[in-house]
Amino acid sequence: MFKKPLADLKTSAPLRSSDRRKLRQRVLQSYLALPPEEGDGLVPDGLQSQKFSTHLDDPGVVYLSPEGDPLWFTVGKGSEELIPTGKLQFSTFMYTLWKRPDLLPFLSTPAPVVPKLIGGADLMIPGDQLVSITQYHRDALGPPLAVGRMAVSSDTLRESEEVDVKGKAVFVLHTWKDALWDMGPSKKADPPAPRPIQVSSETEESAQPSGNTDTQEGTNTGENVPESVPDDGGNELSTAADGAAAPEGNGASTATLTPEDVSHCLRDALLQAIGMSLADVPPSTFPISASTFWSSYVLPARPAQALGAYGLTDASAIDVKHSTFKNVKSFLKASAKEGLLKLKETKGDVVVTAVYPQHPAVAGKRPHRTIGDIEAKAKKAEDREQKEKEAEEKRKGEIHVAELWKPFGTTVPLFVAAEKDTSELYTIADIKNIVNGYISARGLINANDQQYINVGTDQALANAVSIKGEDTPEFMKRDDVLKRVRANMQTWHEIRVEGRDTVRKKGEVKPISVLVKIRQGRKACTLVTGYEPFGLQADDLAEELRKVCASSTSVSPLHGKPNALEVMVQGKQIKAVTDLLIARGMPKKWIQCEDQSEQKKKK
Template sequence: MFKKPLADAKTVAPLRSSDRRKLKQRVIADFGLQPEEGELLVPEGLQSQKISTHLNEPGVVYLSPEGDPLWFTLGKGSDGALIPTVYALWKKPDLLPFLSTPAPVVPKLIGGADLMIPGVVQHSLPLAIDQLVSVTQYHRERLGPPLAVGRMAVTSDTLRQADEQDTKGKAVYVLHTWKDCLWDMGVSSKMDVPEPREIPKPEAEVQPADEDGARDIGTNGDGLATEASRLHLDDTRQPADGQQDPAAEPLSDSTAPSAAVLSSEDVSSCLRSALLQALQTALSSLPPSAFPITASTFWSSYVLPARPVQPMGAGVPIDLTRMDVKHSTHKTVKVFLKACAKEGLIKLKEMKGDVVVTAVYPAHPSVAGHRQHKTVQSVEDKKGKAEARERQAQEAEEKRRGELHVAELWKPHGPTVGWFVAAEKDTSNLYSITDIKEIFNAYVAAKGLVNAQVQQYINVGQDEMLAQAVYVKDAEPAEFMKREDTLRRIRENMQVWHEIRTEGGETVRKKGAVKPVHVAVKIRQGRKACTLITGFETYGLNADELAQELRKLCASSTAVEPLPGKTADMEVMVQGKQIKAVTDLLVAKGVPARWIKAEDLSGSKKK
């Protein structure tokens, strides 16, 4: 919403006392705050400013007396939903429910992306579609400060089922982020990010544990959960050390369950449920050639992975350390399998003092009537997916951090200066091709220069400033031109610049067109082929370091020499046809592939 500068911003004006009181009462009512909290978020001396986003959507921003935006509304008038800014959320971090995301995702949100479902690590409960939420960076056992504000695109139930159903799509439509153009309006935009805070403990008195070891978290007397219980998370993707099993149901608003204590009979029942689940799923698709299966393989590969993480109807997770046959009434795997064979679920055969499974019966009535449960294997798979996503995100972040971003820019110059002035644009700025196109389209629409007969043509002759901007010396002035040709002519009359930026590093802007790295194979000294690399200095690469790396990589001799007629530019030579090796190294160093020009000139030299 605010990833680009505002299209328009009116003068900041003090908010009348009566309007400020109405706004404070609205904030208190909408967000369930105490009067003193309302005073903190809607202070005396509040100011307002009418704005238009870069998408020309009108809105109002409410600023603190110091000039930091605290609230904003979108839409005509001031009756739209009140949305807190990151500045306001740093004053009261628990103002909104939240979702947390790994650190590599945060720069993407700041860049204007919405939060996707796979990027959610944990979240508050419950969450509804279109609900205002904050987005934080994930920290183990702590809550990071809010870094973005948005509206839910799905419910918390969808997020909880995302891993099992491999759900994709958006989780949050992001409206405003730390470091975006709304944030930069504030005088405190350079302030440090607050430290993560500890998860609050309930203020109410904790009741003694009952016989099952469960404790009740108290309420505030009105049946409402205390802050700690309201902050219980659905944290099934990346459990922190010492936290509950990732497959356990999220803590409710009123109770904090401990692991279920199982009797021997309970363990036997859970193990039987595991076998029924395995018969419904993995075992039902096994071909006859897969049998016989030894008891140990059958147990470890099919029964143990299908163990339930929560007994049916218990509502609390299982202590998996007790979910083993030695804690059951059977005591051994052999006895357990014989009991299942007697029931008709499997078929066994005695072999050298042990048993092997020779057949299974997925069509058994008990199997058909089994209600599937969440298994240990599904939890481990979910955790593995989360870890894989985290690794991929970290690898992508590391790759992105070292990548060079090359942009072609243009500066108003000569005959185009008057047109930029007429379009009310700064003539000292550098503009991208997208910027020039947006300025051109807005100008043409405002002046009504689209040809009435053929829409793709622009009546450049009707506007003096535009006619000057597209004028070519010694050419007949054009009355009308195609839209694409008009844009191209404007760029040709502007001054060419380029920008090279390293992610997280400095930005270098220079006059002139950007030149690619040239990699060419040529024949030298008779019939010996060599690969020559030039133009790499533009991308911040050192000739000696590049030659040294190529010497090791290609196991060939290298040399560095000045380019003929140039004092600063160097040429690196490596023996042999090494185009692929050189190109791969340049890409690994961050040079975009589109800015590498490679050609093999050795063929023409041989003839």
């Protein structure tokens, strides 16, 4: 859940005393094994709260120690469940998750699996119990390295020693070294050493390695080692979970999805659709054909958690043909008999004429994350990625033009006095900062009117703003000072295009000219000049304009400038030429258009 940086991290705020007391009570109620006197240690004074969103857009709240380490967190809209982090041990109080490894029931996993958990994998073998995950050590209890929610019941875990049960065991919420861990100042701390434990001979016998296991990626991770796991009642369970691995076999494995399981998932989807999507639709929405009702409402509402619970890579297995009903019509008829909806049969088919959101099964249904949500998010991410790729491709061909100035003549003493390099090229923003800093450092702001600068009292500044043949005034507005300084500097320009060498030349850069003229009496033509400094070629432009405009084009030397070429295209083609230049990466600012044919008509 926190394998990537948090998407939207708000500013932390101190927790009020009343809220801290409520949080303390919630901790003690959630973890009944804790004596009341330990509440202040786990919810210390000075606690802070901070809202966040994960990279999957799940909202949450994290509670931070006074030092800034995350101690508890909740995930999910409106969630009240407090989940301990691995950093409880860094609070200034003695009771912590690493110091109190019995705070949660735990599962053990071999060392090679731990990096996979930190990388975002879930623990494989389908429960709702919060558990910690430790590294397996013979005759020792390792520190918790991950916190998650059980995907299977404790009975299923017991059965996994004797029956080939496959799929996920734990949905991992938080791990050592993930983005949540890295929030606090103690992020570089290493886990404590394993604690020796006493085990009975019977437990030792059950803890022997029992074969090899494979990860979801199909790579062998080592031995499949059962470890005792206390359940809610303090009993000990045994599991063979080894991280992102199934108990036996090669390659990715999944739990068996029975027709009854599929029917249960589809009924959950129907309840969700009725309670969420269809509850507020206008009556005119009905009747809805069975196929539309199924594809637009039921299928998108299938529970997303079923994918993880059964190790499915897609939702195709959760389909009515794999259920006990075998077809949509039978499923809808059974749902109508239950009172969830109303059907009408027409020409051998059925249509849905009404749904009943007030039905107890719908009203009591807890909303779940749907496959439709996942698909919509995936589509959104795909569209965003596509747009980013298109923008990246566009940026690669963009022509970046920068106007630069170099200290020259009367402005050199000013830059020397300001301790700036007189051989450097400066942007307009650089010049503004240098001049403003110089004015402030020497106290040249007029005391009577602060928009004026006392130019006459500083020789370097007076020289920098002087104009030949004119007297330099004693006072000048700040904007006028900046304009004059820039006017007395030497003009340069820089043109950058990705994949090509940067061009820096002395002189002012001029925009590309796109000019419409009347030639040979009444024929209009469009002339393009001044494109060479931007790396554009005459022959390429002429060929592309010939195709785009479906007109004849030509290239000829520009009159009076033998080293420059003029591209001519027949007709009034200002828009076509402009669009082509912009597509080639030319900023619109550097395209100057003029239609002299219209001016001639007016005359």
